[in-house]
Amino acid sequence: MTTPLLEMKNISIHFGGIKAVDDVSISLMPGEVVGLLGHNGAGKSTLIKILSGAYHADEGEIFVDGKKVQINNPRDARAQNIETIYQTLALADNLDAASNLFLGRELTTPLGLVDDARMEAEARKIMARLNPNFKRFSEPVRSLSGGQRQSVAIARAVYFNARILIMDEPTAALGVHETAMVADLIKELKAQGLGIFLISHDTREMMELCDRVSVMKNGKMIGNERVEDVTEDDILSMIIMGKNPKRDAA
């Protein structure tokens, strides 16, 4: 067995009296896509926000390449090459694409000033790969379409040599064509050996893209199965009933 790229062990977090995530463990191998499923409020987004440093877990440990790491804030996560595409995209709407792409990690000139020209050039390079139609580099991202904004958010996660990529509903705001592009991108990144957590409500899409699916309900992990071992109905019943039919049958 190779060491998992990432392991989160026995993670719990409370908000007031509510256990948003309750003793959850999950792992990710290099080149693996793991789908996180569950109702709204099941704890998926909270779990990945612990990984991306937005929240701090009350209990539990995180291991990257088998080594224990502390992730106390988004900077720590980035230092571990963990990149996140948030459902809200987390873009500064008043800044242009390049400024958003490099936000928090600006390229600078030898004098220490931000090097807008070089950042725009780099942004043009990566956008040519991700979304060749993207031309509006000098406009604030608020004036872009949903798909264009999404590609800026994806570019930001992919540009910095992510090893672990978290995608929270990456296709929720997209049209058919753009959704297909994101699917292609996920396959490409998977082939490059990245580990990807994918959150989505679209079970069919998940069956197609993921190697494994993990289902959460009320903060607990219900099931963790390889996609070839389960049917779409199995997954749905886990989401709705909070029971793992396979395990119950055994």
Add this chain to the structure above:
Amino acid sequence: MTDSTHDTGSESAQPHRNLFQSLELDTRLLGMIGAFILIAIGFSIATGGNFLTPRNIFNLTVQTVSVAIMATGMVFVIVTRNIDLSVGALLAICSAVVAIMQTRWLPGVIGIELGSPFIAPLAVLSGLVVGTAIGALNGALVGYQAIPAFIVTLGGFLVWRYAGWFLTDGQTIAPLDRNFILLGGAEGTLGEFWSWVVGIVASIAAVWAVYIARRNRIAHDFPTKPLWAEFTIGGVFVAAILGFVATLNAYNIPKGKLRRMFEARGEVMPEGFTQGHGLPISVLILIAVAVVMTIVAKKTRLGRYIFATGGNPDAAELSGINTRLLTVKVFAIMGFLCGLSAIVAQARLQAHTTDIGTLDELRVIAAAVIGGTALAGGAGTIYGAILGALIMQSLTSGMGMVGVDSPLQNIVVGAVLVFAVWVDIVYRRKTGDV
């Protein structure tokens, strides 16, 4: 060429470009300059030409400096979705410290002789340190303790002015150090020759900046403006800079004062000698502040984070930006600029009075807002705030010259503030620019 409202989202080739688009000028800036020109022409007619004399332009510039310096800092505060109501009070306590420093503490406690060349720099330094420290305290209360900026600085509005009052026992402090007064305006000017030197250096720098920006875009194969547009912009910069210097040089120092200056040096003034004022040191300070603050806003990480935080605080936080520390920095900059303004204001008045800077918080906020800073955060420019300050001061001075009573002046300025923001909102709605 038909109705273009439907293809605002198109990214097809090059759209038809009108003159302003080719020049890539900020239409809001043009609007403000237009408003300023209208005000100037209006008052010029109403005063029979007195409004646009070199003398009045000189006075107007000198009177604008203090509020304009603070307005540049207020841009950062408002861009990060905060507000600072304590700037006038901060100015007052900084002024109190600076005044006591140069008249009592430095000569009395530390024993530096009155009139020593060390007094002015040390007094200035004390004002800047106190301003920065109080600003940082405000920022820490807002950033780390999550007390709303409105409350922190509303408290500060009362606390700091009256802390200053206790320092000076409510007394006016004058006379001030002779070197210190040079920072105020009319008493400290560069004279004609050095004003031209500054003007020419600034012109070269402006042209150089245009050239470098173009070269950078060409080096990266980015689209560039047509060459004629670059030349036009460079030409306008140079004409504005040199025109400004020429105007201030054309305002002659009064005969009597000139004679006293010669006598002070133990010389006799030659018959028929004249000398223009030229650039006041206080205006140079404002220009330096404007340049530095613009560079901070546009070209540093700090500036980038200020605007990102204003645009989307959550996104900034998730991008690893320490938004709490950023708040401290923003308020510390504001405090530093209040200290600087205190120095300029006090030197101009040649006294510290307990009511110095009263209502400045409102003028400063108004200047920033008239200058296009959005109270919702995320948008604002340094040059806009300075222009806003200039427009406000022009209105006040102009009405004073025409003989409008001061209660009516306040009514007009208040109405203009609301009107300007309304125009801005309508403009933003039209252009889809939030």
